[in-house]
Amino acid sequence: MKAALYHGPVGSWPEKPMTIEEVPTQVPGPKDVLVKVAACGLCHTDVTILRGAPVISEFPIILGHEPSGIITEVGSEVKKLQVGQRVIISSNIPCLECEACRSGWENKCGNNVLIGVKCNGALAEYVAAPEVGVYPIPDNLPLEDCCIVADIVCTAFHAVYNRAKVKPGDKVAIYGATGGIGLMCVQYVAAIGATAIAIGRKKWKLELAKELGADETICSEETPELARTLRKMTGGGVDISLDTTGVPAMLDAAFRSTKVGGSIVEIALSFEKMPVDINRLMWWELDFMGSRAFGPTDIPRAFKMLEKGITTLDKMLSHRFKLEEVNEAYQMLERGELVRGAVIF
């Protein structure tokens, strides 16, 4: 099969680009299925890995953790899935046996399978994965677009419903509402009946945030007094701030514009030292929490909302690439030129 290989070493990309090569197709184990990849979403996590996040133990590796496709083979012990089914493979497959998993914290499983991160992934014509991490796609949803359900659609779901616990009427600021996770947060906040304030750098993406349900938009580059603007806009501060950027200035604005007793939820990874206003945290009794990935029960719930048309994948995939264009695609992602991109096979 054809695949994009990252030969490393850590941090050598893009000077040393990924290469497209012929490699043997994976053989699924007894509990695995083999999926012919239709689309694989391109994620900021991949860029972090390409830029040097020390998570890969062995090179070369095939990246790509957001695939949708069709099952072509099932292992001898696979129980629920069949050849021919349209599926996604979850970007976070818990072991279901460790203490975290048995406590209902499958998103924090330490033995999780991360295809395209810890083992070969889906920037390839075929990819194998354990049955427990593979989910059928509802009939009325497009196969290619569903690749992003494998990660961002569910990551945003967990942040909004399980961590922030947004309620109708809440005023919610979404930092980075111009990226994939941010735009899904906008959709969920709007679906709940809360006020969604979308904050981002690129104006054309803020227009999209509006189309997808944002009540207000703020261009962060044109608004030097971001916290003050938010306080003014909301009559004193927002109930909840969701940060998908990992940018220190954005988190600082969140601390200065979340109202007494409000919550700040961090959904981003960042190598930068982040400011935490400890005085405000204590004096205003703010809740500051992290939100990591999602659990297995979130996937069918996120799919149900898409199936019913409460949320949409339309316009989320702004760019479609060939496998051969993958290096340029990641550079465009890094430059903020995509809403979300995918390699289409």
Ligand SMILES: [Zn+2]
């Ligand atoms: Zn991802």
Ligand SMILES: [Zn+2]
């Ligand atoms: Zn586990």
